[in-house]
Amino acid sequence: MAAKRRPIRKVLIANRGEIAVRVIRGCHELGIATVAVYSDADRRSLHVRMAMEAHHIGPAPSAQSYLRADRILEVAQETGADAIHPGYGFLSENAGFARAVAEAGLVWIGPPPAAIDAMGSKTESRARMAAAGVPVVPGTKQALESFEEARQVALDVGYPIMLKAAAGGGGKGMRRVFSEDELASAFSAARSEAASSFGDDAVYIEKLIVEPRHVEVQVLADNYGNVVHLFERDCSIQRRNQKVVEETPCPVLPPETREAMTAVACRAAEAVDYEGAGTVEFLYGADGSFYFLEMNTRLQVEHPITEMVTGVDLVKAQLRVAMGEPLWFSQDDLKQVGHAIELRVYAEDPTRNWAPSPGPVPGYREPGGPWVRVDSAMYAGAEVPVHYDPMVAKLVVWGADRNDAIERSDRALREYRVRGIHTTIPFFRALLRDPDFRSGHYSTAFLDGDRMERLCADMGETDPLSASLAALVHAYERDLAAGTRSPQPGGPTNRWKWSFR
Amino acid sequence: MSTSAPTLTYEVTVGDGTTRTARIVRTARNDDGVAHYHVELLAEDGSVDTTVELDTIRPEPGVLNLMYGGKSIEAGIVPFDEGVDVDIRGLSHEVAVVDPRRKALRTGGAAGGGSVKTQMPGRVVRVLVSEGDTVEKGSALVVVEAMKMENEIKSPRDGVVSRVSVAEGDLVEARAVLVELE
Numbered sequence: 001m002a003a004k005r006r007p008i009r010k011v012l013i014a015n016r017g018e019i020a021v022r023v024i025r026g027c028h029e030l031g032i033a034t035v036a037v038y039s040d041a042d043r044r045s046l047h048v049r050m051a052m053e054a055h056h057i058g059p060a061p062s063a064q065s066y067l068r069a070d071r072i073l074e075v076a077q078e079t080g081a082d083a084i085h086p087g088y089g090f091l092s093e094n095a096g097f098a099r100a101v102a103e104a105g106l107v108w109i110g111p112p113p114a115a116i117d118a119m120g121s122k123t124e125s126r127a128r129m130a131a132a133g134v135p136v137v138p139g140t141k142q143a144l145e146s147f148e149e150a151r152q153v154a155l156d157v158g159y160p161i162m163l164k165a166a167a168g169g170g171g172k173g174m175r176r177v178f179s180e181d182e183l184a185s186a187f188s189a190a191r192s193e194a195a196s197s198f199g200d201d202a203v204y205i206e207k208l209i210v211e212p213r214h215v216e217v218q219v220l221a222d223n224y225g226n227v228v229h230l231f232e233r234d235c236s237i238q239r240r241n242q243k244v245v246e247e248t249p250c251p252v253l254p255p256e257t258r259e260a261m262t263a264v265a266c267r268a269a270e271a272v273d274y275e276g277a278g279t280v281e282f283l284y285g286a287d288g289s290f291y292f293l294e295m296n297t298r299l300q301v302e303h304p305i306t307e308m309v310t311g312v313d314l315v316k317a318q319l320r321v322a323m324g325e326p327l328w329f330s331q332d333d334l335k336q337v338g339h340a341i342e343l344r345v346y347a348e349d350p351t352r353n354w355a356p357s358p359g360p361v362p363g364y365r366e367p368g369g370p371w372v373r374v375d376s377a378m379y380a381g382a383e384v385p386v387h388y389d390p391m392v393a394k395l396v397v398w399g400a401d402r403n404d405a406i407e408r409s410d411r412a413l414r415e416y417r418v419r420g421i422h423t424t425i426p427f428f429r430a431l432l433r434d435p436d437f438r439s440g441h442y443s444t445a446f447l448d449g450d451r452m453e454r455l456c457a458d459m460g461e462t463d464p465l466s467a468s469l470a471a472l473v474h475a476y477e478r479d480l481a482a483g484t485r486s487p488q489p490g491g492p493t494n495r496w497k498w499s500f501r
Numbered sequence: 502m503s504t505s506a507p508t509l510t511y512e513v514t515v516g517d518g519t520t521r522t523a524r525i526v527r528t529a530r531n532d533d534g535v536a537h538y539h540v541e542l543l544a545e546d547g548s549v550d551t552t553v554e555l556d557t558i559r560p561e562p563g564v565l566n567l568m569y570g571g572k573s574i575e576a577g578i579v580p581f582d583e584g585v586d587v588d589i590r591g592l593s594h595e596v597a598v599v600d601p602r603r604k605a606l607r608t609g610g611a612a613g614g615g616s617v618k619t620q621m622p623g624r625v626v627r628v629l630v631s632e633g634d635t636v637e638k639g640s641a642l643v644v645v646e647a648m649k650m651e652n653e654i655k656s657p658r659d660g661v662v663s664r665v666s667v668a669e670g671d672l673v674e675a676r677a678v679l680v681e682l683e
Contacts, residue, residue, distance in 0.1 A: 347648065349620070351593065356621045356647035359675060363563035363577060380562060386623050390648040419563040419577040419588060426591030460590055463574070464515040465551075467594035469540060470565050470576035471585040472525045473557055475598040476509055476538070478580070480527075 005324040008032055008083045008107055012076040013047065015087030016066060017377045018393060019299070020047035023085045026315030035079045037072055039065035041385040046377035053079055060387045066090045069097045073104055083107035083322060089389065092298040093120060109322045111297045115272040119295040129292045132271035134264050137209065137283065137291040141166075143202035150187050151180065153205045160210060163187060165194035166202035173197055176208055211286040211443040214238065214293075215250050217265035218306045220317055221274045222327045229262040230306050230314075231336045233279075236444045237437075239354070244424070244447070245431065246302040246342045248309055251402055251440030253284070261290055268295060277303070277318050286443070301344070304375055304396040308340035338398055339405040343413070345376070345393040347384045349422035350456050358386040363419030367412035371398040374416075384421055392423070402440065406432055426459040433458070506530075513542075514597040522547075522601070534558050581676055615663065616678040619654055623647030625671045630680065634662045643667065643679045654679055 010033040013020045024034045024047060036051030041060035048054045055075045058065035065071075069091055076084055084101050086092035086109070095116040101108040110116070119125045123141065130136050138157045143166050144150045154161050154177065163186055165173025173194030175186040187203070195201035218230040234250035235243045253261075265280035272295075279300045281293040303314045312334070320328070348354040364380040376393030378384075384392055397412055399405025410432050416425050434455065436442050447455075506527040514520040522543040529537040536557050544550040556568040567574040577588030584597040627644040630636060641653040642662075660682035667679050 349593070352620055355652055356623065356650055358622055358647055362579070363561055365561075386621075386647045388648065390650070413591075417564075417575070417577065420579050422593055423591070429591070460592055462592050462594060463589045464518060464594060465553075466567060466572075466574045466576065466589055467515055467587040467596050468513045468521075468523065468542070469553060469555060469567055469569070470574070470578060470587045470589075471594075471596035471598045472511060472513060472523055472540060473536075473538060473555065473565060473567075474578050474580065474585050475511060476525050476527065479509060479600070480506065 006082075006107060008319060008323050010035060010079070010081045011083045011085050011109070011319070012037065012072070012079065012081040013051070013085050013087065014066070014072050014091055015085075015089070016042055016045060016047055016388065018375050018391075019087040019089075019301075020045075021050060021377050022375055023087060023315055024050050026313060026319060027085075029313075030316060030319055032319065035075070035081050037066070037075055039387075041387050044381075044383060046379060046382065055079065060385065062090065062387065069094070069100060073100060073106075076101075076106055077104060081106065083109055083319075085109040085318070086298065088298050088301055093296075095120065107322050109276070109318050111272075111274050111276050111278060115274050115278075116297045118272040119297050122294065125294060126292070128271060129268055132267055134268050134271070134292045135290065137207050139206035140204050143204055144187075147184060147187055150203075150205060151183060154180065154183060157205060157207050160208040162206045162208040163190040163203050164206055165190065165198055165200070166204055167194065167198035167200040173203060178208075207291075209283045209285040209289070209291065211445070212236075212283040213250070213252070213442075214243075214281065214444050215253065215261065215284040215290065216279050216281040216296075216300075217262050218300070218303070218314070219265050219269045219274065219278050219280060220312075220314070220321070220327070221269055221276065221278070222321050223275050223324055224326050225270075226327045227266045227269050227274065228327060228329070228331045228334060229265050230310050230312060230334060232258060232261065233300075233302055233305055235302060236442055237431075237446050238444055239447050239452070243302065244344055244346075245428070246305055247402070247405070248305045248340050249336055250284070254288070257284075257288060257290065264290075264292070268292065276321050277314050301391070301394070302342050304373060304394060305340035305342045308371075308373070308396060308398040309336045309338055310334055311337070338400050339402045340396065340398045341405045341409050343395045343397075343409060343428045344391050344424070345395060345416075345418070346390045346424045347392045347421050348390050348424060350424055350427040350459065351422070356386070356390055357422040358384045358390075359421050360384075361418060361420045363417065365415070365417040366393075367395070367415035369412070369415075371408060372412045373397070378418070380419075392418075395428075406438070427455060429460070430455040430458040510601060512597075512599045512601050514599075515594055516596075520597075521550075615660075615682045617642055617654060617657060617680045617682060618676050618678050619643075619645050619673055620675060621645065621647050621652070622673060622675045622677075623652070625667045625669055625673060625679075626651060628665060628667065628669055630662050630665065632662055632665055636660060636662060636682070645673065645679075656680075656682065658682070 011027050012035040013023045027034045034051040036047050036054040037057045038048045039060050057071045091097045095113040098108045098113040160178045163175040175190045177186045190203045191201040213236040221227040233248045235246045237245040268280045279296040282290045284290045347357045349357045360383045366374045373396040397409045413429050508526040513523050524541045538555040540553045541549045542551040553569050558566050565576045579586040587594045623645040626646045636656045638658045643654045663683040664681035
């Protein structure tokens with residue numbers, strides 16, 4: 001445990017896009033100088049424009065630039081940076097890089113490498129959490145030898161249960177079983193499906209969490225053993241395991257469950273001697289049970305909604321903890337005030353099966369007004385490169401209560417203009433109108449199947465007449481300016497007549 | 502201050518909709534950037550079906566604000582080839598605007614007839630067909646990767662591949678032709 005004060009005067013941000021911009025803002029508020037790094041694709045990126053220094057680190061593909069630990073470390077040393085902030089993604093959960101940073105005598109703005117390692121492996125983290133008294137999804141990871149063994153394990157775990165292929169994934173060899181009389185046929189079906197899909201008929205049993213929600217707890221720890229939580233975020237609205245919308249508080253979490261879940265999250269952080277900001281993810285069942293999923297040992301994409309309801313700047317908190325400052329507030333000082341929602345704006349086209357939509361953004365206008373925040377690296381004239389993640393902005397809105405936050409989000413979406421590329425903005429307006437979203441009763445399956453199609457069809461009416469008129473004006477002025485067109489002979493419209501109208 | 506300008510004729514198609522003939526003339530342009538247009542949309546028999554008096558400004562790059570019939574419409578404008586992608590309230594409208602005389606010059610009006618295009622720019626990671634292959638509607642032709650995701654470009658109809666225009670590893674722009682079908 002590094003229990004001494006160490007000033008940070010210059011931070012290298014080993015990331016790009018909106019999160020690099022977010023970190024730069026935190027640094028500048030604390031009077032810390034900033035160094036950006038960028039690839040061939042990002043010379044024009046906003047993080048490069050905002051940072052005080054910027055250094056090129058390689059070609060566009062991440063593997064040759066933002067994942068080049070050696071090159072980034074070199075730049076940090078050349079520029080005299082005394083710390084590295086990894087953002088999220090890229091090198092942020094790479095314990096080897098965290099160690100290399102420390103060995104180079106620099107401060108790693110993140111948890112100790114051992115904590116990253118401990119939480120990095122699903123099986124190890126599960127075992128360590130179980131040992132620390134953190135609830136994990138009950139079941140065996142061992143293959144079941146016989147039906148009799150399956151029957152016994154299912155009885156211990158309690159119905160409903162899920163049979164899963166040991167070698168598998170993607171839903172193959174999986175069966176939900178709600179009572180013992182279904183078990184025999186499900187067991188043989190799962191085994192034969194596992195055998196034909198993966199060449200291995202081994203299956204195991206896990207407790208089935210019915211209509212689970214994804215609820216996570218933000219924790220913050222200093223280097224002196226103090227751990228606090230900053231309440232939960234509900235991230236159940238996902239598309240293909242990608243979070244799309246997050247909100248806090250979780251609209252259906254009873255106070256006593258919140259208390260239990262946040263206490264468990266702090267225990268999880270303590271069990272791995274965590275330092276800095278981290279997130280403990282849980283599956284929260286419709287029956288009120290919750291189970292540890294994993295811990296993200298970094299700043300989370302959706303951290304702004306926590307900032308909105310607690311008033312704590314998590315990036316500045318990371319920096320102050322990294323400088324060796326003991327926590328400057330206690331758990332009792334923290335309150336959840338109001339409600340916050342984050343909508344992730346992806347450069348994807350919901351009308352074309354969410355096809356990626358990178359490219360130049362000639363026009364861009366962010367929404368404004370009270371309690372509306374946009375974290376992005378976009379500007380008019382920016383370009384969304386094809387090489388990186390399609391998430392280009394986060395619209396974060398605070399309201400006095402959930403309904404207020406939803407109404408304000410819809411208003412902000414109306415104002416939000418992104419030109420040149422397609423985004424998920426119109427999709428969100430349909431989502432905010434959905435009665436199940438409005439009621440707060442949804443699970444991680446919310447966007448599966450029918451609803452996705454329904455929402456995509458409900459994004460609003462197209463306006464072919466206005467579109468035709470706009471296109472005509474554009475073509476007309478373009479052709480006139482180019483001098484490529486002259487009036488057509490025989491046209492019934494006399495131009496002089498029009499000019500006197 | 503008014504400036505007189507010529508009337509031009511275009512053929513306009515929104516998405517997969519029907520093609521209509523339209524006449525447009527700028528009737529006024531003021532020093533403050535406000536421009537007025539008179540637009541006539543023709544019916545199939547050539548008679549004027551709809552007339553619109555348009556009041557427009559260009560408040561910022563890539564944006565046209567239209568007023569007509571008491572409505573105010575913000576339209577995002579992204580030109581491509583002989584068309585414009587128009588964004589209204591976040592919804593995209595792909596509008597082909599073609600000079601009828603130039604169209605007549607083009608061979609067989611091959612406006613995308615046999616060509617399969619990619620909607621997004623990216624990198625070609627796999628080419629799944631070669632010349633002479635018979636393909637069915639919906640079968641995957643080419644896989645294009647963009648933003649860490651692979652996207653299968655599927656055949657819009659049954660046919661025979663007459664030409665493969667890309668190779669694995671190629672970088673392609675939006676609307677680039679990948680494959681030609683017979």
